Amino acid sequence: MIILAIDPGSTSTKVGVYQDGRTQKGGIEHPRPEIGRFASVMEQFDYRMQAVRQYLQREGYTACRFDAVVGRGGLVRPVPGGIYRVNDLLVRDLRDAVSGEHAANLGGVLALGFAERHGVPAFVVDPPVIDEMWPLARFSGLEGVERKSMFHALNQKAVARDVAQKMGRGYDEVNLIVVHMGSGITAGAHRKGRVVDVNNGLNGDGPFSPERSGGLPVIGVLELIEQGSHTPEELKVIVARKGGLFSYLGSPDLREVEQMAAQGDVRARVAVEAMIYQVAKEIGALAAALDGEVDGIILTGGVAFSASLVEQLTRKVRFIAPVHLRPGEHEIEALLAAALRVLNGEEQAKEYTGERHEDRG
Numbered sequence: 001m002i003i004l005a006i007d008p009g010s011t012s013t014k015v016g017v018y019q020d021g022r023t024q025k026g027g028i029e030h031p032r033p034e035i036g037r038f039a040s041v042m043e044q045f046d047y048r049m050q051a052v053r054q055y056l057q058r059e060g061y062t063a064c065r066f067d068a069v070v071g072r073g074g075l076v077r078p079v080p081g082g083i084y085r086v087n088d089l090l091v092r093d094l095r096d097a098v099s100g101e102h103a104a105n106l107g108g109v110l111a112l113g114f115a116e117r118h119g120v121p122a123f124v125v126d127p128p129v130i131d132e133m134w135p136l137a138r139f140s141g142l143e144g145v146e147r148k149s150m151f152h153a154l155n156q157k158a159v160a161r162d163v164a165q166k167m168g169r170g171y172d173e174v175n176l177i178v179v180h181m182g183s184g185i186t187a188g189a190h191r192k193g194r195v196v197d198v199n200n201g202l203n204g205d206g207p208f209s210p211e212r213s214g215g216l217p218v219i220g221v222l223e224l225i226e227q228g229s230h231t232p233e234e235l236k237v238i239v240a241r242k243g244g245l246f247s248y249l250g251s252p253d254l255r256e257v258e259q260m261a262a263q264g265d266v267r268a269r270v271a272v273e274a275m276i277y278q279v280a281k282e283i284g285a286l287a288a289a290l291d292g293e294v295d296g297i298i299l300t301g302g303v304a305f306s307a308s309l310v311e312q313l314t315r316k317v318r319f320i321a322p323v324h325l326r327p328g329e330h331e332i333e334a335l336l337a338a339a340l341r342v343l344n345g346e347e348q349a350k351e352y353t354g355e356r357h358e359d360r361g
């Protein structure tokens with residue numbers, strides 16, 4: 001059995017190949033000036049196809065016949081968690097960016113691009129739009145503006161299942177707070193297998209991150225528009241891509257920022273401390289949402305590779321529950337394992353119908 005997994009991120013495309021029990025993982029970096037040439041995510045399709053093709057050639061997979069291709073799910077309409085066969089409707093909603101622009105929108109279309117050449121099925125798994133929020137979490141405080149579920153669902157669920165298993169319990173038996181810290185930061189309350197509350201970093205909700213603003217004082221933002229310094233369209237881009245560490249220091253790269261701090265840049269040190277402070281507050285809020293019944297806190301994503309950040313954050317939140325580290329992302333493994341479950345007949349792929357799903361139970 002040979003399966004190809006494709007996981008597009010904002011500046012890289014990660015690739016995985018499963019072959020008879022073994023997994024090979026790798027990736028292609030896309031320098032910001034190169035990727036910045038494209039006006040939209042979908043315009044990158046040919047460029048990313050070519051990059052994956054070159055990667056497969058380099059690694060000696062040219063003559064391979066894949067049995068399935070699986071991609072990271074994108075911002076389609078809200079759906080229940082699970083594995084989805086890539087169909088025409090799903091491709092249309094990814095192309096139309098019905099729930100917003102994100103590099104992940106390329107996952108399903110790239111998977112289909114390769115699958116069609118091999119005459120095999122393409123799947124996506126646990127897209128970021130999974131909606132399992134309970135009703136109270138949907139309130140924002142203003143009628144007509146609702147909090148929406150959009151988060152690093154694939155990685156959060158993969159590490160949560162892994163930690164639950166290490167605890168000797170099922171994912172649906174434990175309460176976990178999972179914090180994915182990458183370019184964006186999302187923190188989810190996983191209550192017995194269901195993500196009942198989570199911040200949507202792309203929409204200006206939750207802690208600030210390397211490149212997202214997180215929640216902002218609304219009046220301050222409105223004043224920026226009144227003063228004419230930014231249009232609403234510009235502000236939407238800033239909130240999702242040019243906020244956080246980037247806005248304070250001109251870099252969304254925590255490694256670079258930590259270097260600046262180590263060389264005595266006080267602004268860099270304090271900005272990182274502020275990010276840690278906000279993440280800790282978010283974890284505290286989710287602990288309250290779970291009535292204090294928290295079996296573990298999981299720190300994951302690229303930022304969790306920073307020993308100093310993890311140490312400072314752990315000191316602030318370990319009174320809540322034991323802290324587990326799963327640095328980096330575990331998306332390729334989760335994608336390949338899901339496709340394998342479908343091919344082995346252990347799980348059925350769902351049909352994407354484009355109907356909006358909200359778990360309001």
Ligand SMILES: Nc1ncnc2c1ncn2[C@@H]1O[C@H](COP(=O)(O)OP(=O)(O)OP(=O)(O)O)[C@@H](O)[C@H]1O
Pocket residue numbers: 009010011181182183184185210252253254255256301302303304305306307328329
């Ligand atoms: N060893 C490290 N030490 C400190 N920071 C790191 C390290 N490795 C990666 N990072 C930081 O992690 C961030 C990127 O994380 P990651 O690769 O998970 O993000 P992404 O895939 O671009 O976005 P996302 O995870 O939000 O989809 C960057 O700010 C990067 O500097």
Ligand SMILES: CCCC(=O)O
Pocket residue numbers: 128150151152153184185186200201202
């Ligand atoms: C994956 C959606 C959340 C984010 O990128 O911040």
